[in-house]
Amino acid sequence: MIDKSSAEHKVARVIHVYQGVSLGVAVLAFFWTVLFVVNGLPLMALAEFCPVVTALVCFVLVTRRHFDLFLLVVQISFFIFIIGFSLMFDLPQNGAPRATYLFLPVLGMLAYINHLRRHSRMQLSVIAASLVAFVVLCGADLRLPFAQPMPPELHRPYIWLNSTVAAIMFCGTIYALQQRLAVPRGIARDLVAALRHGGLSLAYQPQTDRHGHILGAEALLRWNHPTRGPVSPGTFIPAAEEMGLMPMIGSFVLEQALETLARWQADPKLSSLRLSVNVSASQFNEDDFEATLHGLLDRYQIDPTRLRLELTESVLIAGLEPVAAKMIALKKLGLTFSLDDFGTGFSSLAYLRRLPVSELKIDRSFVATVAENDRDAALVRSIRAIATDLGLETVAEGVENPAQLAFLLTTGCRIFQGYLFGRPAPRLDFETAVKAEPVPQIRIA
Incomplete structure (x- = not known):
């Protein structure tokens, strides 16, 4: 998000x-x-x-x-x-x-x-x-x-x-x-108004294979303020967290995401796509989160395996056991989980074996310098080795040039996200890109 x-x-x-x-x-x-x-x-x-x-x-x-x-x-x-x-x-x-x-x-x-x-x-x-x-x-x-x-x-x-x-x-x-x-109060007031009047929307950034074939997307929240223009998520997301608005905003994002998946499911050219949605700790730890998500799945009748929830280690503020129990219950519905910003926290390895995650996202801060920095390159190789040993998929974020892609391919990484493959785009533009033929090819120098 x-x-x-x-x-x-x-x-x-x-x-x-x-x-x-x-x-x-x-x-x-x-x-x-x-x-x-x-x-x-x-x-x-x-x-x-x-x-x-x-x-x-x-x-x-x-x-x-x-x-x-x-x-x-x-x-x-x-x-x-x-x-x-x-x-x-x-x-x-x-x-x-x-x-x-x-x-x-x-x-x-x-x-x-x-x-x-x-x-x-x-x-x-x-x-x-x-x-x-x-x-x-x-x-x-x-x-x-x-x-x-x-x-x-x-x-x-x-x-x-x-x-x-x-x-x-x-x-x-x-x-x-x-x-x-x-600032948070002013932003929070405007955010509530944006929720009521359609000022928030989702953009979709492609997740692809090495050749640029689109496998799915990550849903990213966008806000076009009526007077200030586009507002950075780095500005309004922290303010929404502080003012307790993330459960409300997160519900909007989830509903929009499931509506999108229902649309894709009805189109043979889009039905195989998956959609990743970032869920904040405050939203995930709400008592009614599981019931809310269950209700949305029933309403839109989508294939739940096409929805992937991205969580960061901040979700563990509620404790490892209750978080793991909630994830296991949601996994029984068919949902899958991705561990976002992997490698940037302190306790990732300690809880990785306890949480039912299917995917690790290699943080963009590591990807940015893998071609020049030996330490970051070693970290990325280690993350890939951990994922391989545990049978998990990996997604490399922030892939912006062929040199980064070339290195990631040597580690065995198969799914990529970044400007090299596509910028976040409105839903119709993203769908047009998926349907376009021939499939765009990304060549490695």
């Missing part, structure tokens, strides 16, 4: 923001490091240099898209630094308060924004720890027994500069939070 490549621009923007913040922190910390060295305060300089190193490490992590590790390093290291520096050097003196602890609310706000993005007990712990530490450092003159107060001539400019930076950063996090909360 989600065209995953459409989210790349949003990810790139997030990366640029994190890179900018990391460099900004590094520059500020380096400024104080140099100032402390010039004033003969080597211990303070060494302490202040720690955020410089941390910020540069964070820059590298976010550039390489290790977002979870990036957040872990940022939150733990800067929390420790703020507490340590406040108790060791930044002490109240001569009527002047501390300043370093003013960054704690910023840290807590960032943790809250990350918690909204993906609920986590760790983020809640960071929020609580930041707020408690802020109150304690604000209300009590705590210091280590061997503390070395900052010289008064440096302490006052330190307070003014750091207080200003902390205030600016806090305003920035408030703005980010406002955007984070406002």
Whole structure:
């Protein structure tokens, strides 16, 4: 349902923001490091240099898209630094308060924004720890027994500069939070209107064999906004997830997909096609999902083996056993399952043997560089070996050039999806392409 490549621009923007913040922190910390060295305060300089190193490490992590590790390093290291520096050097003196602890609310706000993005007990712990530490450092003159107060001539400019930076950063996090909360509500309101007035539709991207013969398609959700034009799924799908609209949108997609399969079933030239539909975790884990799907199958009287449900490991948030039980019950109806984004998660191998899947989808992030990157090439070969050993089919996503196709063929992959074979298209255009003769041939250089 989600065209995953459409989210790349949003990810790139997030990366640029994190890179900018990391460099900004590094520059500020380096400024104080140099100032402390010039004033003969080597211990303070060494302490202040720690955020410089941390910020540069964070820059590298976010550039390489290790977002979870990036957040872990940022939150733990800067929390420790703020507490340590406040108790060791930044002490109240001569009527002047501390300043370093003013960054704690910023840290807590960032943790809250990350918690909204993906609920986590760790983020809640960071929020609580930041707020408690802020109150304690604000209300009590705590210091280590061997503390070395900052010289008064440096302490006052330190307070003014750091207080200003902390205030600016806090305003920035408030703005980010406002955007984070406002955008999903606005999108959700427009999405509901689109569902009611026919603003949502499905596009169909071919899944083919090596010669370009179309075996089926993946249904991808599209939204043509009346004023904003086409809206990226990378924008509205996360907003729909956050606002709890995915079961409603998923039901629409399923109904449209089954209506399409019923149409194909009545046409001899299309009756052999299968259709893959991405099902979100929130939709699949609804109590009435099985009953809803059963009702749709009864209404449209399609061959259920032609419908393939694509799931990601996020569906396991409800637990392995209940998810496996629901999949087994649906498989008895004739439905088949595909494991999407295989190889990008942490627990795929652990649960693969427990879930009744028929297919693995090789993620486009691996396919993109198989012809140049030995590690990604090795990963793709491993995925194919696992699939072969377990008797599963594989679909390679994001195939865009003959070099990628040539490599995938050497691994034994037989089904492909990507721009090399066809872009997502409206149903009538897709059906016309299937019926066209002769069958288009994809030649390998």
